[in-house]
Amino acid sequence: MVVDNKMIGHRIKQRREHLKISQERLGEMIGVTYQQIQKYEKGTNKVSAERLSSIAENMKVPISFFFENAEEFLVAEEREDENYSIREKKALSLQEQELLDCFRLLPDKDAMTNLVGFLRSLCKKKNLL
Numbered sequence: 001m002v003v004d005n006k007m008i009g010h011r012i013k014q015r016r017e018h019l020k021i022s023q024e025r026l027g028e029m030i031g032v033t034y035q036q037i038q039k040y041e042k043g044t045n046k047v048s049a050e051r052l053s054s055i056a057e058n059m060k061v062p063i064s065f066f067f068e069n070a071e072e073f074l075v076a077e078e079r080e081d082e083n084y085s086i087r088e089k090k091a092l093s094l095q096e097q098e099l100l101d102c103f104r105l106l107p108d109k110d111a112m113t114n115l116v117g118f119l120r121s122l123c124k125k126k127n128l129l
Helices: 005-018 023-030 034-042 049-058 063-067 070-078 094-105 109-125
Strands: none
Touching: 005 023, 005 034, 005 063, 005 094, 023 034, 023 049, 049 063
């Protein structure tokens, strides 16, 4: 599987919008212009490993975040069906990403276990599981 510039750019934009920061602000954080951020997000310019690491650090995600759901993204890019949406398939919505981000910030395994247990019981109560 080849991960391309568009996919990485899409994930940068998704995270930036989730954090509610402008292209200009992200550029300031990593030492580039907002025009460069635009080029990264559109997939026009490649993001070097060093720059991607800086973006990940400043946006508080692991570098693997930019490669998650790569297969679904590439399939969506290749499909000609205009109604196909990666969000409808398996890409995370902004709410799902926020939930995951918060989950990863929990201080210990007990807190994680408790939260998962709560969500599981809520889903069972609503007959979703």
